[in-house]
Amino acid sequence: MAIQHSIILLAFLIQFSSLYFPSLGYDEQDIYFISCGSDSNVTVTESNKVYIGESNPNYPKTSFSKSSIETSQSSVPSPLYQTARIFHSESLYEFKTVPNNTYMVRFHFFSFSSPLNLSTAKFTVSVPGFILLQNFDAKNTTNSPLVKEYYLKIIRKKFKITFTPQKASFAFANAIELFMLPVHLIPDSIALFHYKESTGRNLSTYSNDFLSRSLETNLRLNVGGGIVNRETDTLSREWLPDDRYITDPQNAKNGSFEGDIKRTANDESVDSNSNKYIGPDIVYKTAKVSVNGSIGLNISWSVPVEKNIDHFLMLHFCDIFSDQQTGLTTFILFVYDSYVINVNDNQSLSLQMPYYYDFVVRSDSSGLLKVSVVPNTSVEVARPNAFLNGLELMKVIESSGPIPNDDSDSRKISLPVVVGSVIGGLLLVSMVVVLFLWISKIRKQRPVEKSEWLPIPAARGGSSHSRLTDATTIQGSPLPNINLGLKIPLLDLLKRLTNFYLKL
Numbered sequence: 001m002a003i004q005h006s007i008i009l010l011a012f013l014i015q016f017s018s019l020y021f022p023s024l025g026y027d028e029q030d031i032y033f034i035s036c037g038s039d040s041n042v043t044v045t046e047s048n049k050v051y052i053g054e055s056n057p058n059y060p061k062t063s064f065s066k067s068s069i070e071t072s073q074s075s076v077p078s079p080l081y082q083t084a085r086i087f088h089s090e091s092l093y094e095f096k097t098v099p100n101n102t103y104m105v106r107f108h109f110f111s112f113s114s115p116l117n118l119s120t121a122k123f124t125v126s127v128p129g130f131i132l133l134q135n136f137d138a139k140n141t142t143n144s145p146l147v148k149e150y151y152l153k154i155i156r157k158k159f160k161i162t163f164t165p166q167k168a169s170f171a172f173a174n175a176i177e178l179f180m181l182p183v184h185l186i187p188d189s190i191a192l193f194h195y196k197e198s199t200g201r202n203l204s205t206y207s208n209d210f211l212s213r214s215l216e217t218n219l220r221l222n223v224g225g226g227i228v229n230r231e232t233d234t235l236s237r238e239w240l241p242d243d244r245y246i247t248d249p250q251n252a253k254n255g256s257f258e259g260d261i262k263r264t265a266n267d268e269s270v271d272s273n274s275n276k277y278i279g280p281d282i283v284y285k286t287a288k289v290s291v292n293g294s295i296g297l298n299i300s301w302s303v304p305v306e307k308n309i310d311h312f313l314m315l316h317f318c319d320i321f322s323d324q325q326t327g328l329t330t331f332i333l334f335v336y337d338s339y340v341i342n343v344n345d346n347q348s349l350s351l352q353m354p355y356y357y358d359f360v361v362r363s364d365s366s367g368l369l370k371v372s373v374v375p376n377t378s379v380e381v382a383r384p385n386a387f388l389n390g391l392e393l394m395k396v397i398e399s400s401g402p403i404p405n406d407d408s409d410s411r412k413i414s415l416p417v418v419v420g421s422v423i424g425g426l427l428l429v430s431m432v433v434v435l436f437l438w439i440s441k442i443r444k445q446r447p448v449e450k451s452e453w454l455p456i457p458a459a460r461g462g463s464s465h466s467r468l469t470d471a472t473t474i475q476g477s478p479l480p481n482i483n484l485g486l487k488i489p490l491l492d493l494l495k496r497l498t499n500f501y502l503k504l
């Protein structure tokens with residue numbers, strides 16, 4: 001099985017149009033940019049993004065029992081960090097979501113100066129089935145804001161985020177973002193790269209899909225370029241320069257391209273903006289490229305990772321260096337000194353066309369993940385070359401428990417269920433009465449003995465289906481990979497539209 005070329009499709013644009021323009025039928029309530037602790041809206045002028053305030057009718061439902069608000073006493077890096085909502089006991093937000101979609105979740109933390117020392121906060125943030133931040137210590141959020149970012153598959157119509165402070169401490173958040181991602185940005189099933197095999201690469205399908213897993217962003221690099229901030233990126237991601245991770249800086253130099261990159265493969269019917277959500281142009285217009293005079297030398301990056309954990313790696317390429325005469329430069333990609341693939345060696349690619357390879361790789365015990373691009377010196381072009389435009393690394397988080405699959409949505413309770421629960425309730429009451437009479441009778445008979453307490457089973461609604469069960473059902477019809485053409489994303493689009501109309 002070849003690593004997929006994740007070539008990008010028109011369907012992305014269609015889906016995202018409907019996401020961003022309410023006039024096209026998107027239900028605004030499915031996108032959340034919320035400010036915590038602020039009554040009114042907060043606008044980040046650089047991105048023109050509005051984080052809605054707590055008095056907004058579209059604010060997610062909240063359940064705070066002991067909570068307060070802090071406001072910064074001095075200037076902050078962004079108006080987002082002017083306020084924080086403080087949780088002194090377990091508290092939750094409940095968002096409305098479109099089932100069966102991948103969402104991005106972000107938390108903003110900044111310990112601004114205030115009477116309550118926010119940097120002493122210690123807490124856990126969880127969502128159904130996953131602990132996203134365990135025993136988080138806010139001490140590192142004093143000098144600059146910390147943004148934690150996750151990719152999650154949400155299968156239900158409601159999505160709860162729970163903040164649980166540690167004993168004698170508290171939790172807080174300055175802002176939360178939750179929004180749907182383009183359908184195939186994170187594929188449901190993916191290649192697992194076994195780098196330890198002596199035979200070189202060995203790819204298998206990642207044994208499970210991403211329904212029972214989520215991803216936490218570790219690192220996102222705009223290789224060869226400068227910082228791309230959240231205000232510029234198409235999905236508010238932050239891309240950092242790569243220089244500090246290069247292990248052999250003498251082999252590499254920054255390369256850049258002034259022209260337009262070509263978003264599509266030889267297909268004029270496809271809109272050029274179609275795949276802008278994969279990564280912004282600016283990421284593809286810069287790269288680290290092997291220096292002239294170092295022909296045949298590798299460029300390697302070593303990025304810090306947690307040891308022995310699966311990681312999702314997205315490597316972005318765009319050949320902005322070759323010309324029509326030589327054609328695409330092919331070179332070799334290595335991970336941990338194991339061969340992965342010949343980059344650019346595919347008929348469906350063309351000059352200045354962005355694409356990426358994605359796969360799962362398990363980190364070794366060194367605490368570093370190594371990626372190298374190696375010029376193929378046997379290629380008969382004037383100047384062998386190798387480059388990399390972008391790198392994204394996410395840690396795979398395994399689910400920490402079953403995910404309830406009922407929505408316990410009171411509005412949707414059907415008549416039989418209502419009748420059923422009324423009858424059930426009556427039965428329960430009669431049972432309690434009978435039991436009470438029976439116990440009183442026993443008590444009368446044996447007044448000295450303490451009565452035995454007979455527990456009545458708690459009437460639990462819903463089923464105890466685990467997320468795993470769901471996953472197997474869904475796996476039955478594996479969603480296609482991004483590279484399989486336009487057909488399938490249209491199917492997804494139809495699904496989304498159906499969802500949308502069902503909601504009306």
Ligand SMILES: *[C@@H]1O[C@H](CO)[C@@H](O)[C@H](O)[C@H]1NC(C)=O
Pocket residue numbers: 002004005006007345346347348483
């Ligand atoms: C080239 O890319 C296409 C589309 O992603 C893929 O189906 C095909 O297998 C690739 N060919 C090679 C030789 O890798």
Ligand SMILES: *[C@@H]1O[C@H](CO)[C@@H](O)[C@H](O)[C@H]1NC(C)=O
Pocket residue numbers: 040041050052053056
């Ligand atoms: C807050 O922002 C929302 C969403 O952009 C908007 O609908 C609402 O009118 C704004 N409220 C105020 C008071 O500006």
Ligand SMILES: *[C@@H]1O[C@H](CO)[C@@H](O)[C@H](O)[C@H]1NC(C)=O
Pocket residue numbers: 117119120139
């Ligand atoms: C806040 O708490 C941290 C950690 O306990 C401490 O280092 C810092 O000095 C405190 N800041 C203020 C302003 O009290």
Ligand SMILES: *[C@@H]1O[C@H](CO)[C@@H](O)[C@H](O)[C@H]1NC(C)=O
Pocket residue numbers: 137140
């Ligand atoms: C805080 O930052 C320091 C230096 O950047 C880092 O070594 C440490 O692991 C961080 N601590 C936490 C709890 O994130």
Ligand SMILES: *[C@@H]1O[C@H](CO)[C@@H](O)[C@H](O)[C@H]1NC(C)=O
Pocket residue numbers: 194197202203204
């Ligand atoms: C690939 O590696 C995995 C794990 O080491 C192993 O189970 C599998 O059999 C290997 N597949 C091939 C084709 O070598």
Ligand SMILES: *[C@@H]1O[C@H](CO)[C@@H](O)[C@H](O)[C@H]1NC(C)=O
Pocket residue numbers: 224225226227241243252253254
């Ligand atoms: C590459 O560009 C970045 C951003 O402009 C800069 O920080 C870095 O020093 C440059 N690296 C080299 C090797 O020129």
Ligand SMILES: *[C@@H]1O[C@H](CO)[C@@H](O)[C@H](O)[C@H]1NC(C)=O
Pocket residue numbers: 292293
């Ligand atoms: C680049 O390398 C080639 C081959 O070594 C050499 O002929 C050429 O002069 C070099 N160009 C520059 C600008 O250094």
Ligand SMILES: *[C@@H]1O[C@H](CO)[C@@H](O)[C@H](O)[C@H]1NC(C)=O
Pocket residue numbers: 296297298334336337338372374
């Ligand atoms: C390039 O990297 C490969 C794999 O890591 C290694 O086998 C090879 O020796 C390296 N070549 C050079 C010139 O560094």
Ligand SMILES: *[C@@H]1O[C@H](CO)[C@@H](O)[C@H](O)[C@H]1NC(C)=O
Pocket residue numbers: 332342376377378379380
């Ligand atoms: C290098 O390129 C040659 C010629 O295109 C090709 O046959 C060879 O497989 C490539 N080397 C590697 C390691 O892929």
Ligand SMILES: *[C@@H]1O[C@H](CO)[C@@H](O)[C@H](O)[C@H]1NC(C)=O
Pocket residue numbers: 099100155473474
């Ligand atoms: C989610 O997808 C699964 C499998 O495709 C399907 O059984 C389930 O009904 C879907 N849920 C919703 C709410 O559409």
